[in-house]
Structures are given as C-alpha cells and as structure tokens.
Amino acid sequence: xxxxxxxxxxxxxxxxxxRVTMVLTLAALILFLLAPLLIxxxxxxxxxxxxxxxxxxxxxRSWIWVAAFILIPILAGAFWTILAVATLSFLCYREYAxxxxxxxxxxxxxxxxxxxxxxxxxxxxxWYRLFVASFPLTVAxxxxxxxxxxxxxxxxxxxxxxxxxxxxFGSALxxxxxxxxxxxxRPILLLIIFAVELNDIFAYICGHLFGHRKFVPNTSxxxxxxxxxxxxxxxxxLFALGAHFVWFDTALDTPVRLLGFGxxxxxxxxxxxxxxxxxxxxxxxxDTAKLxxxxxxxxxxxxxxxxxAPAVFHYVNYFVGFAAGQPQQIFSGWGT
Amino acid sequence: MGxxxxxxxxxxxxxxxxxxxxxxxxxxxxxxxxxxLAHQACFLLLRTYFAIAHRLTIEGRDKLPAHGPFVVAxxxxxxxxxLALGAALTPRHRERAFPIAAGDVFFQSGVTSTFSAIMLNxxxxxxxxxxxxxxxxxxxxxxxxxxxFIIFPEGGRSRTGSMMPFKHGLGMLVAETxxxxxxxxxxxxxxxxxxxxxxxxPVAIKLIIxxxxxxxxxxxxxxxxSQIAQGVESAVRNLATQ
Numbered sequence: 001x002x003x004x005x006x007x008x009x010x011x012x013x014x015x016x017x018x019r020v021t022m023v024l025t026l027a028a029l030i031l032f033l034l035a036p037l038l039i040x041x042x043x044x045x046x047x048x049x050x051x052x053x054x055x056x057x058x059x060x061r062s063w064i065w066v067a068a069f070i071l072i073p074i075l076a077g078a079f080w081t082i083l084a085v086a087t088l089s090f091l092c093y094r095e096y097a098x099x100x101x102x103x104x105x106x107x108x109x110x111x112x113x114x115x116x117x118x119x120x121x122x123x124x125x126x127w128y129r130l131f132v133a134s135f136p137l138t139v140a141x142x143x144x145x146x147x148x149x150x151x152x153x154x155x156x157x158x159x160x161x162x163x164x165x166x167x168x169f170g171s172a173l174x175x176x177x178x179x180x181x182x183x184x185x186r187p188i189l190l191l192i193i194f195a196v197e198l199n200d201i202f203a204y205i206c207g208h209l210f211g212h213r214k215f216v217p218n219t220s221x222x223x224x225x226x227x228x229x230x231x232x233x234x235x236x237x238l239f240a241l242g243a244h245f246v247w248f249d250t251a252l253d254t255p256v257r258l259l260g261f262g263x264x265x266x267x268x269x270x271x272x273x274x275x276x277x278x279x280x281x282x283x284x285x286x287d288t289a290k291l292x293x294x295x296x297x298x299x300x301x302x303x304x305x306x307x308x309a310p311a312v313f314h315y316v317n318y319f320v321g322f323a324a325g326q327p328q329q330i331f332s333g334w335g336t
Numbered sequence: 337m338g339x340x341x342x343x344x345x346x347x348x349x350x351x352x353x354x355x356x357x358x359x360x361x362x363x364x365x366x367x368x369x370x371x372x373l374a375h376q377a378c379f380l381l382l383r384t385y386f387a388i389a390h391r392l393t394i395e396g397r398d399k400l401p402a403h404g405p406f407v408v409a410x411x412x413x414x415x416x417x418x419l420a421l422g423a424a425l426t427p428r429h430r431e432r433a434f435p436i437a438a439g440d441v442f443f444q445s446g447v448t449s450t451f452s453a454i455m456l457n458x459x460x461x462x463x464x465x466x467x468x469x470x471x472x473x474x475x476x477x478x479x480x481x482x483x484x485f486i487i488f489p490e491g492g493r494s495r496t497g498s499m500m501p502f503k504h505g506l507g508m509l510v511a512e513t514x515x516x517x518x519x520x521x522x523x524x525x526x527x528x529x530x531x532x533x534x535x536x537x538p539v540a541i542k543l544i545i546x547x548x549x550x551x552x553x554x555x556x557x558x559x560x561x562s563q564i565a566q567g568v569e570s571a572v573r574n575l576a577t578q
Contacts, residue, residue: 094368097368098348098349098352098368099348099349099352100346100348101345101346101347101348101349103349103366103368103369104366106369106372109368109369110369113369157346283346283348285348285352285353287353289352289353290353290354290355290358291355291356
C-alpha cells in the first residue's frame with residue numbers, strides 16, 4: 001500500500017482539504033446549533049401540544065446521532081467510510097428481511113450477507129472488476145441457495161425477495177462505498193447526502209405551502225405534485241452549484257450537465273422515498289422498525305439515498321469516472 | 337434453512353414495531369441470522385462445558401420428537417438445569433428452542449435481558465403478575481412457530497433439592513393440543529450448583545429423557561391442567577429418582 005492510498009484510507013488530517021467539505025460540515029453544525037432555537041420558537045408560536053413537541057425534540061436528538069454516523073467516518077478516512085456504508089447495508093437489509101419475513105430463510109440471508117462482504121471488499125480494495133462481478137454472482141448464488149430446502153413452493157418469493165434486498169441494500173448502497181476510492185470522496189459523498197436530505201425537507205415544505213393535487217394517493221397520501229416539483233426546483237440548482245465546485249473544470253462542469261445532475265438527484269431521491277412507502281404499504285406497516293426515536297427505522301431515514309447512489313455513481317462515471325490515478329487492487333494485488 | 341416444511345408467507349417478524357429493549361423481553365421475539373448463530377455458538381460452548389466439567393450423560397435421547405412443537409419439562413433445583421437441557425438438544429432443535437425463564441431474574445435489567453435473549457434465546461415468565469394472556473401468547477407461539485419450550489413446572493428452583501409440586505402453567509400450554517410433553521429427570525445439578533452457591537462444582541450430571549405424553553383429550557380448564565400437572569410430575573419424579 002503506498003503513501004497516497006494510506007492517506008486516503010486513514011488520513012483524517014486531510015478532512016478539510018477541500019473547501020466544499022468545510023462549507024457542508026459547517027452548514028451542518030450551524031443547522032444543529034440553530035435547530036433548538038427554531039424548534040423552541042415554532043412550538044411556542046403555534047402552541048403545539050406536548051406530544052408534538054416531544055416528537056420534534058426526539059427527531060432533533062436522533063438527527064444528531066444520524067449526522068455523527070455519517071460525518072465522522074467520512075471525515076476520518078475512506079476506510080471508515082466504506083465500513084460505515086457496509087454497516088448501513090447490513091442494517092437496511094436486516095430491517096427489510098424482518099419486515100418481509102425473508103429473515104426466516106437463513107440460507108438466503110447468509111448469501112446476501114456474503115454478497116455485501118464481497119462488495120465491501122471490492123470497494124476497500126479499489127477493484128472495480130470484482131465490484132461489478134459481485135452483483136451477478138451474488139444473484140446466481142441466491143438463486144442456487146433457494147434450491148437448498150428442496151421445496152419449489154415459494155421458490156420465486158424467497159429468491160425474488162433475496163435478489164431485491166441485495167440489489168437495493170448491497171449493490172445500490174454499495175456504490176456509495178466505492179465512491180470513497182476517489183481521492184476527493186469527502187465533498188462528493190457529503191454533497192450527495194446533504195442534497196438528498198434537503199430534497200426530502202424541500203418536498204415536505206413545498207407540499208405544505210403549495211401542494212394541492214395529490215401525487216400518488218395510494219402509495220403516499222401526503223405527497224403532492226407541488227411538493228415534488230418544488231423539491232426539484234430548489235434541490236437541482238443548489239446541487240448543481242455544489243457539484244460545480246466538486247467537479248470543477250471537468251467534463252461534468254457545464255451548466256446543462258450540472259443542472260441535469262441536480263434534477264436526477266432530486267427525482268431519484270423522491271422515487272426512493274416512494275419505493276419504501278410502497279414496500280411498507282404492501283406489508284401494511286407504518287414504519288419499518290422502532291429504532292431511531294422520532295424517525296422509525298434505519299430504512300425510514302435512508303430510503304431516499306438508496307436509488308440515488310447508483311444514479312449518481314453512473315452519471316459521474318459516464319462523464320468523469322471515479323478514483324482516477326488511484327492504485328487498484330490495494331490488498332488483492334499485493335506483490336503484482 | 338428456515339421453514340423447510342411450511343409454505344412461504346410474506347409476513348413481517350412478529351416483533352416488528354418493538355424497540356430493541358421491548359423486543360428482548362417479548363415472547364413475540366423471533367431470532368434472525370446473527371441471533372441464531374449466537375444461540376448455536378452458546379449451546380456448543382455449553383455442551384463442551386457440560387461434557388468436560390460435569391461428564392453429562394444423556395439417556396433416551398431418541399425419545400425426543402424430530403421437530404417442534406414440543407415441551408421439555410424437568411425438575412428444577414439449579415441454574416444449570418436449563419443450560420443442561422439446552423445442551424442436550426440437537427443443533428436442529430436449538431434453532432427453535434426457548435428456555436422459559438423467570439422474568440424477575442433473567443429479564444430485570446437491560447444487560448441480563450440482552451444476554452438471556454441473544455445467548456440463550458430465553459423467554460420471560462413473570463411470576464408475580466403474569467396474566468392469562470402471557471400464557472396464551474406462549475401457547476400460540478408454541479403451535480404457530482413450531483417452537484420447543486424448556487420449562488420447569490415447579491415454578492422456581494427447589495431450595496432443598498427435592499421436587500416441589502408442579503403448577504398449572506404447563507397444562508395451560510398444552511391442554512387440548514397435539515403438542516407432546518417430554519418429561520425429563522435431571523440428577524446432579526443440585527449438587528453441582530445449588531441455589532445458594534455462586535460457582536458450580538465439577539459434579540457429574542445425568543439427564544434421563546422419558547416417553548412423550550400427549551394431552552389432546554385433556555380439557556383446557558382447571559381440572560385438566562391439574563391432571564396434566566400430576567401426570568407430568570409423576571413421570572418426571574420417576575425419571576429424576578432413577
């Protein structure tokens with residue numbers, strides 16, 4: 001492992017080398033300092049009932065934990081970032097398996113876990129070919145593992161659910177981990193996560209302000225066309241501005257490509273939200289778990305990020321690419 | 337390998353919507369991949385421990401039904417009892433085996449309930465104010481999940497080593513069902529770790545498994561429960577004094 005790789009994986013001294021990282025981290029800190037004041041004023045002004053207030057404070061406290069879970073590994077180094085993404089994959093899959101009942105199929109779950117470990121290793125190793133191979137090979141393994149009980153009844157369900165789970169939480173989320181192979185991964189990841197979370201908030205606020213027409217009443221009755229369009233209108237230019245600094249002077253850095261990028265992040269983020277709503281409605285659940293006070297489960301919090309990860313990865317990969325100039329096969333290529 | 341014999345159902349875990357702390361204390365708890373591995377690892381260790389420290393001998397192991405649901409009922413005078421019975425089950429059984437443990441001992445604090453749930457797969461029984469619904473929940477779990485319960489119908493550890501009369505709880509679980517009860521007699525656990533001792537002595541332990549009993553035609557009422565308690569009690573007494 002050479003010096004550059006070691007610095008990327010563990011070099012926390014480089015945390016604020018990029019100005020975008022600095023700006024986004026500061027923005028997060030300021031938001032966390034201002035939020036108690038805003039909650040205090042808002043609950044006083046509207047005279048909201050105690051349970052509503054408690055929920056808001058619960059949400060605030062949980063957000064601090066969630067933000068720490070995201071920020072600390074990203075700032076600390078690519079190694080920790082990739083491990084954090086793997087943890088997120090496992091937690092999301094666990095919740096998904098429990099709400100769908102797939103957790104009772106131990107063989108399938110074990111294969112999904114192995115698949116996630118492979119993707120994680122591929123990301124840590126910066127081995128793109130293994131990263132690409134992980135998806136089809138794990139799918140093949142799941143289809144094979146489904147045969148083990150020798151019970152055709154339910155084969156399609158258990159294998160189908162296993163493949164969907166791996167595709168969403170192993171493969172799609174795994175793209176976030178692979179991005180950490182870029183020397184400049186910190187602002188990239190922070191920008192994506194920031195934009196996706198803001199996008200949720202924009203959709204919520206715009207929906208309240210000028211949402212009249214229901215968007216998909218059967219899937220998510222509170223979503224409105226106004227909210228969806230408002231979120232695109234606000235998120236896309238903000239993201240484009242951030243992306244302009246992150247991918248400064250690259251093939252991506254044209255107004256059309258940057259704005260298109262922002263629109264994709266906003267739309268796909270909202271689709272991720274709707275996807276989880278559909279899954280929950282299909283199962284007749286309100287939340288996926290009761291793990292994060294005020295939010296519900298891990299999936300309830302990270303739903304919007306799931307589909308955005310592969311969309312962003314391949315948009316950037318098409319124009320610029322990741323990890324340019326970084327050594328490949330850090331561990332597996334030892335001695336070659 | 338999951339539900340080998342049952343058709344596939346898109347059904348959330350029965351403990352969905354509980355916080356982690358509530359879940360550990362709930363009889364609705366269903367183990368996942370990691371917890372399943374933890375139970376297996378724990379019982380493998382216990383098995384080794386009992387073989388080395390207590391030269392555990394098991395008689396009549398072939399009398400255990402091939403799969404759940406069934407109830408293992410034994411005499412109780414030591415904390416080693418449930419562990420010894422757990423260690424006697426096959427790995428396939430262990431996946432669905434739940435020792436029913438005293439809530440006030442094993443599920444009082446967060447640490448003990450986490451340990452009891454993750455390592456032993458124990459379910460709490462609250463001795464002070466356990467309503468009839470607690471037993472109804474266990475009765476349902478036994479049948480729906482094809483579970484294996486390890487229970488001590490005396491309702492607590494005997495302080496003298498001699499058996500106490502069996503309580504009605506066992507009858508409330510199995511009356512009017514085809515769920516077999518496996519009577520078991522444990523000898524040596526009192527000498528190894530009586531209630532007043534903190535650490536076990538390396539005394540030999542013997543477990544004798546008896547013929548299964550069924551109570552499909554015993555009424556699910558006070559008289560029936562009493563009959564079941566007496567029937568299983570005398571079977572266990574015979575085995576324990578062999």
